[in-house]
Amino acid sequence: MSNNEYVVQMKGIEKVYSNGVAANQGVDFFVKRGEIHALMGENGAGKSTLMKMLFGMEQPTSGEIIVNGEKVTLTSPTVAISKGIGMVHQHFMLVPSLTVAENMVLGMEPKKGMFIDYKKAVEITEEYAKRFNLHVDANAKVIDIPVGMKQKVEILKALVRGAKILILDEPTAVLTTQETTELFKELIHLKEQGFTIIFISHKLKEIKQITDRLTIMRNGKSMGVYETKDISEQEISRLMVGRDVILTVEKEKAEPSDVVLKVRDLEYTDSWNRKMLDKMSFSVRKGEILGVAGVEGNGQRELVDMLFNLNVPDAGTITVNGQNVIGTPQRKIREMGVSLIPEDRMTYGIASSGSIEENVISDRFDKKKFNKGPLFDMNAIHAESEQLIADYKVLCKNYKQQVGMLSGGNIQKVVVAREFSCNPKLIIADQPTRGIDVGATEFIRKKLVELSREGVAVLLVSADLNEVMELSDSLVVFYNGKIAAYFEDTSVLNDEMMGEYMLGLKKQSDEEIRRVCHE
Amino acid sequence: MLEQIGSMIFQTDFVFSIFRITAPILFAALAAVVAEKAGVTNIGLEGIMLFCALFGTLFAYWTQNWFIGVCSAVVVGVFFALLIGFFALQLNTDIILAGIAVNTMSSGGTIFLLYMFTGERGNTAALTSSKLLIPTVEIPILNKIPILGDILSGHAVLTYVAFIMVFLVWILLYKTAIGLKIRAVGENEHAAESVGVNVRFIKYIALAISGVFCGLGGAFMSMYYSQSFNTGIIAGRGFIALAAQAMGQGEPVGAMFSSLLFGFAQALRTKVSGIQGVSSNLISAMPYLVTIIGMVIYAASTMRKVKRRNADKEKNQ
Numbered sequence A: 001m002s003n004n005e006y007v008v009q010m011k012g013i014e015k016v017y018s019n020g021v022a023a024n025q026g027v028d029f030f031v032k033r034g035e036i037h038a039l040m041g042e043n044g045a046g047k048s049t050l051m052k053m054l055f056g057m058e059q060p061t062s063g064e065i066i067v068n069g070e071k072v073t074l075t076s077p078t079v080a081i082s083k084g085i086g087m088v089h090q091h092f093m094l095v096p097s098l099t100v101a102e103n104m105v106l107g108m109e110p111k112k113g114m115f116i117d118y119k120k121a122v123e124i125t126e127e128y129a130k131r132f133n134l135h136v137d138a139n140a141k142v143i144d145i146p147v148g149m150k151q152k153v154e155i156l157k158a159l160v161r162g163a164k165i166l167i168l169d170e171p172t173a174v175l176t177t178q179e180t181t182e183l184f185k186e187l188i189h190l191k192e193q194g195f196t197i198i199f200i201s202h203k204l205k206e207i208k209q210i211t212d213r214l215t216i217m218r219n220g221k222s223m224g225v226y227e228t229k230d231i232s233e234q235e236i237s238r239l240m241v242g243r244d245v246i247l248t249v250e251k252e253k254a255e256p257s258d259v260v261l262k263v264r265d266l267e268y269t270d271s272w273n274r275k276m277l278d279k280m281s282f283s284v285r286k287g288e289i290l291g292v293a294g295v296e297g298n299g300q301r302e303l304v305d306m307l308f309n310l311n312v313p314d315a316g317t318i319t320v321n322g323q324n325v326i327g328t329p330q331r332k333i334r335e336m337g338v339s340l341i342p343e344d345r346m347t348y349g350i351a352s353s354g355s356i357e358e359n360v361i362s363d364r365f366d367k368k369k370f371n372k373g374p375l376f377d378m379n380a381i382h383a384e385s386e387q388l389i390a391d392y393k394v395l396c397k398n399y400k401q402q403v404g405m406l407s408g409g410n411i412q413k414v415v416v417a418r419e420f421s422c423n424p425k426l427i428i429a430d431q432p433t434r435g436i437d438v439g440a441t442e443f444i445r446k447k448l449v450e451l452s453r454e455g456v457a458v459l460l461v462s463a464d465l466n467e468v469m470e471l472s473d474s475l476v477v478f479y480n481g482k483i484a485a486y487f488e489d490t491s492v493l494n495d496e497m498m499g500e501y502m503l504g505l506k507k508q509s510d511e512e513i514r515r516v517c518h519e
Numbered sequence B: 001m002l003e004q005i006g007s008m009i010f011q012t013d014f015v016f017s018i019f020r021i022t023a024p025i026l027f028a029a030l031a032a033v034v035a036e037k038a039g040v041t042n043i044g045l046e047g048i049m050l051f052c053a054l055f056g057t058l059f060a061y062w063t064q065n066w067f068i069g070v071c072s073a074v075v076v077g078v079f080f081a082l083l084i085g086f087f088a089l090q091l092n093t094d095i096i097l098a099g100i101a102v103n104t105m106s107s108g109g110t111i112f113l114l115y116m117f118t119g120e121r122g123n124t125a126a127l128t129s130s131k132l133l134i135p136t137v138e139i140p141i142l143n144k145i146p147i148l149g150d151i152l153s154g155h156a157v158l159t160y161v162a163f164i165m166v167f168l169v170w171i172l173l174y175k176t177a178i179g180l181k182i183r184a185v186g187e188n189e190h191a192a193e194s195v196g197v198n199v200r201f202i203k204y205i206a207l208a209i210s211g212v213f214c215g216l217g218g219a220f221m222s223m224y225y226s227q228s229f230n231t232g233i234i235a236g237r238g239f240i241a242l243a244a245q246a247m248g249q250g251e252p253v254g255a256m257f258s259s260l261l262f263g264f265a266q267a268l269r270t271k272v273s274g275i276q277g278v279s280s281n282l283i284s285a286m287p288y289l290v291t292i293i294g295m296v297i298y299a300a301s302t303m304r305k306v307k308r309r310n311a312d313k314e315k316n317q
Helices: A046-052 A078-080 A102-105 A118-131 A147-160 A176-191 A204-210 A232-238 A300-307 A330-335 A345-349 A356-360 A378-391 A407-420 A440-452 A465-471 A493-500 A512-516 B001-010 B012-037 B045-063 B066-090 B095-118 B148-152 B157-175 B179-189 B189-193 B199-225 B237-247 B252-272 B278-286 B286-316
Strands: A006-016 A022-032 A034-041 A062-067 A069-072 A085-088 A165-169 A196-201 A214-218 A220-229 A259-269 A275-285 A289-293 A317-322 A340-341 A426-430 A457-461 A474-479 A481-487
Touching: A006 A046, A006 A196, A006 B237, A022 A046, A022 A196, A022 A214, A034 A046, A034 A204, A046 A165, A046 A196, A046 A378, A062 A474, A069 A407, A069 A465, A078 A085, A102 A147, A102 B179, A118 A147, A147 A165, A147 A176, A147 A300, A165 A204, A165 A300, A176 A196, A176 A204, A196 A204, A204 A232, A204 A493, A214 A232, A214 B252, A220 A232, A220 A275, A259 A300, A259 A356, A259 A457, A259 A493, A275 A289, A275 A300, A275 A317, A275 A356, A275 A457, A275 A481, A275 A512, A289 A440, A289 A465, A300 A340, A300 A457, A330 A340, A340 A345, A340 A407, A345 A407, A356 A378, A356 A407, A378 A407, A378 B148, A407 A440, A426 A440, A426 B199, A440 A457, A457 A465, A465 A493, A474 A493, A481 A493, A481 A512, B001 B252, B012 B045, B012 B148, B012 B179, B012 B199, B012 B237, B012 B252, B045 B066, B045 B095, B045 B237, B066 B095, B066 B199, B157 B199, B179 B189, B237 B286, B252 B278, B278 B286
Parallel strands: A022 A220, A034 A196, A034 A214, A085 A165, A165 A196, A289 A457, A289 A474, A340 A426, A426 A457
Antiparallel strands: A006 A022, A006 A062, A062 A069, A214 A220, A259 A275, A259 A317, A474 A481
16 A cells, blocks of 8 residues: 555545635655755745645545544644644744753653653753754753754654654745755654655755655645656746736737835845845836735845835935935825835724724825814715725725625735825835735726836736746846846746746846946 | 931841732733743733732631631632633633623722622621631741841741742743743744644733732632732732832743842832931832833843844854
8 A cells, every 4th residue: 555655645526715715736755755845936836735734733624634644634743743743843842041941841741740850851952952963952942042053953743753754845045055054954854754845935945955756736736746857947837837827918019217215225234134135226117017026035024124114225316206215204105206106005004993984094194184273184084985985996885894894805904005196206015916806906907007108117916926936027036135137128027938037047248237227 | 318218228127018018910921921921921910919818818707717718719719710711712812801800890890799709898897807817827946037037937827939930930831841832832822733732722811821820819818918809909909010020021030030129129118118317208119110110120130131142143154
């Protein structure tokens, strides 16, 4: 039987969330005993969902999970642990002020009479650290140790609880190059001792380096299982990045003129000491949509935050029509004609307990038009709200309805109504259609194109390949905090090319990239 | 005038009074420490102590036994602490609001219960006799030593218990499995949950322990300090204890020292208010002024610590 060969068999896994999003659609995932198996895919491909189900954090809507030949129902992480499955989360599950040894034994403390046998805890930690070649300082407080060691503690925690199958969720995302090299040595050491490792990542080089086999996911489906040595990086990138249906947006040719947004030599190192923006420079011109493509986490979020002064760069300049943005209050930035459709609409886009009316006037309530002496001119405000609801086809009872009660698509329409109607010169659209229905998506895309043709400069950041390729007039690809490629004309692009730049297989020359500055 | 104050401070009865005044604050501060370690802010200390103060005297009167009175106060303390827990952990109310509710309920509720059970209005002076109060103990040998004996011997049993508890709470938090779980839950409950710790249960335990200390503190107030119950008896000690917890950096020993500081300020106030020509209003503000100054010092030191820690980290990288 194949039972001996496969330690994990996930068959026909479906996961549909209560909001109707189908994160996994009939996924088969088979892992052999004693291998390092990569689970690859872009953000949102469904790999995290699949692993959460294997670790008991979520339950599949249908499908079966077989571990060591036994059909299991994993209702909680505790159950998964008892079946020998351990997971190292991307965000560490450690208690900072406790020592490494205390974190190790939490929930299974060795005791001497009434008291914790701390000496024993240290012994256990050191014994495991030695056996698995994962060196940690048992007596140090977790708050004081570097990230790489924290990760080792997490791996040891899983091992000490009897894990034979380790799930590592993007383990290298927080590590420096040296730490990554060290981690790989340790993982291979674990493999040699018979442990099975599932390695979630979208970094091609790492995958090629240490995995035996890999499963690629895209849009909630498995794109197949491959022997790592038999598949080329190009092939992986083609399978990972790509569109199932190609969307087309009708738009006239852009006639870009003056530069509106000018970003020069932007640099930013985050609190994990990772360089998120590395000498980034580009310009967005009046009348064009400049798309930003890239796997998430390559500097997009940091860039958008800085364009709206939600974060401050270490170096570099940002100007809008010649006026400085860095350190300028958001109110002033808005007065310069900058609009933002934020990625996190529930936090930065709306006040969910406020009414539609309150939300749409939140950027303009102090205008003369809406005030009569010290009081609001409620009639003018009602009229404005009704107009916007009609113009942007917000499906609601009336302008008094609470925004939080609307559907995702209509909430986004409220955001868009406010951001598009304030006479913007520059629109920053960060994932403008993520997670919303088809109707609203189409509506928002059309509006964006319409506004750009009227002469607004648009910066479109999107992880949706369809959106960013079809909507943009020209496009940049972010990789590792740098621009990897600039395409002046998006019509020449295909998925394969995009994949190669997004995953860092290729990079344009500095001269080619420099063209995006329009100088 | 300063000379006058100086000569008062260096008298044994003044130092003796510091310990007496500190004890109830210390009980409440330990209650705050344990709850806060588990990540629950028990703002209901004040109210719980008031209920405990009432039931301590009542049970002592009914059974004619001070010890049963103290034990009953402890049971009542645990009950109200768990009640806050039930609202906050089971029914998901805001724990601050649940605490405020208990505080508010206590000021009216105790008068009502007192009248219902005994027909007395406002206080229990008529019900208590000296044998129902918490007894004091003379410590042999120690009480023969001059000065030291006068200061340290002859306190109420619970005064000693309060200071012993500092040590026991430290043992509980740092040397036992339950203490480790309490600290883990308070700091990162997801981490605790991910290794199978029952987070809610641990929070209930921490609240129950804080209820025990409220019980002891409440009983101390009505059965020793004021010698009878009245509704103003706790007089903000529950809140001062929260400050002592914060000022003591959430640690039992730290909380003891800040409680002693408050005890000192309060003792000083009692003394100085007797002096001619000193504004009594100004003097009664003293303990609270000490609270504020203490908090400022605490905030400044934490900020420095954070800075140093960050600097160290940068150096390591």
